[in-house]
Amino acid sequence: MTTMTRRRLLRDLKKLQEDTPSGICAAPCDNNILVWHAVIFGPADTPFEDGTFKLVLEFTEEYPNRPPGVRFVSKMFHPNVYADGNICLDILQNRWSPTYDVSAILTSIQSLLDEPNPNSPANSQASELYVKNRREYEKKVKAIVEQSWVAFGDDKDDKDKKAK
Amino acid sequence: MEEQTETTMAPGERMDVDGGGYVPLQPEPEDDEPLTGAPFVIKKFSPVFFWSWDVHSDSCAICRVMLMEPCLNCQVNNKTSCVVVWGECNHAFHNCCMAAWIKSGSSSSGTAGTGSKCPLCQAEWIIQRVGN
Numbered sequence: 381m382t383t384m385t386r387r388r389l390l391r392d393l394k395k396l397q398e399d400t401p402s403g404i405c406a407a408p409c410d411n412n413i414l415v416w417h418a419v420i421f422g423p424a425d426t427p428f429e430d431g432t433f434k435l436v437l438e439f440t441e442e443y444p445n446r447p448p449g450v451r452f453v454s455k456m457f458h459p460n461v462y463a464d465g466n467i468c469l470d471i472l473q474n475r476w477s478p479t480y481d482v483s484a485i486l487t488s489i490q491s492l493l494d495e496p497n498p499n500s501p502a503n504s505q506a507s508e509l510y511v512k513n514r515r516e517y518e519k520k521v522k523a524i525v526e527q528s529w530v531a532f533g534d535d536k537d538d539k540d541k542k543a544k
Numbered sequence: 545m546e547e548q549t550e551t552t553m554a555p556g557e558r559m560d561v562d563g564g565g566y567v568p569l570q571p572e573p574e575d576d577e578p579l580t581g582a583p584f585v586i587k588k589f590s591p592v593f594f595w596s597w598d599v600h601s602d603s604c605a606i607c608r609v610m611l612m613e614p615c616l617n618c619q620v621n622n623k624t625s626c627v628v629v630w631g632e633c634n635h636a637f638h639n640c641c642m643a644a645w646i647k648s649g650s651s652s653s654g655t656a657g658t659g660s661k662c663p664l665c666q667a668e669w670i671i672q673r674v675g676n
């Protein structure tokens with residue numbers, strides 16, 4: 381791995397620690413700085429409020445000249461998130477800029493939650509409900525918010541067990 | 545961001561420092577005293593001056609290192625010959641960082657046209673100057 385990418389990621393981490401955007405936490409894996417785990421809290425006053433959504437960011441040695449792969453690990457119900465958790469977001473594809481960092485990526489994803497782009501549907505059911513039946517859409521979102529707590533707790537227990 | 549630099553110069557030599565503090569380099573001659581009879585002659589002196597970068601941001605938005613320092617890549621490879629490139633949009637980056645971005649091929653995707661874009665403002669990237 382190039383040291384350049386590693387150093388840039390360490391700078392990203394330092395920036396995150398010094399100036400953490402609200403509702404976001406992220407850290408690289410202990411043994412691989414190219415893989416990061418992150419949690420985005422659902423923004424207040426949105427159907428995603430109180431959700432704790434886990435994501436994985438996978439960087440390549442070409443970072444920051446190429447964007448990382450980012451996907452939700454927690455179940456997500458959103459017009460721009462595919463069933464496998466991958467996210468359809470312009471800055472992670474053709475509008476990527478090497479000036480973005482982990483903090484900027486996660487902040488963009490957080491704001492995407494409540495501002496979906498119906499023009500690039502990744503989940504057709506979510507897109508359709510978002511446009512035609514907001515009530516039902518919000519109901520589905522609430523369901524995955526509740527699931528996110530359960531999944532979060534489970535994982536914590538898992539880790540605790542492993543630690544013992 | 546300020547850096548202190550010490551330079552040795554001959555007396556009377558003029559120096560232009562962009563954006564830096566001005567240091568009078570010539571000793572003030574005293575009118576009523578003939579120069580030949582001066583009790584001492586300055587042979588050499590070392591002015592200390594301060595300077596600063598005249599750019600919007602003093603760090604490279606790509607590698608996050610100060611523009612006055614070599615880029616992250618050059619630091620890793622122990623190279624010191626790292627220069628700064630300014631675009632027509634007045635954004636500045638390390639030349640290495642910008643070159644790597646253009647070379648990656650991602651810089652021209654997204655919108656129509658084949659030219660590269662400034663990573664900060666998405667304006668067409670036209671080099672204004674390269675230097676230190």
Ligand SMILES: [Zn+2]
Pocket residue numbers: 604605606607608609615616637638641
């Ligand atoms: Zn740079």
Ligand SMILES: [Zn+2]
Pocket residue numbers: 614615616617618625626627638639640641
């Ligand atoms: Zn360089």
Ligand SMILES: [Zn+2]
Pocket residue numbers: 631633634635662663664665666667
């Ligand atoms: Zn620019």
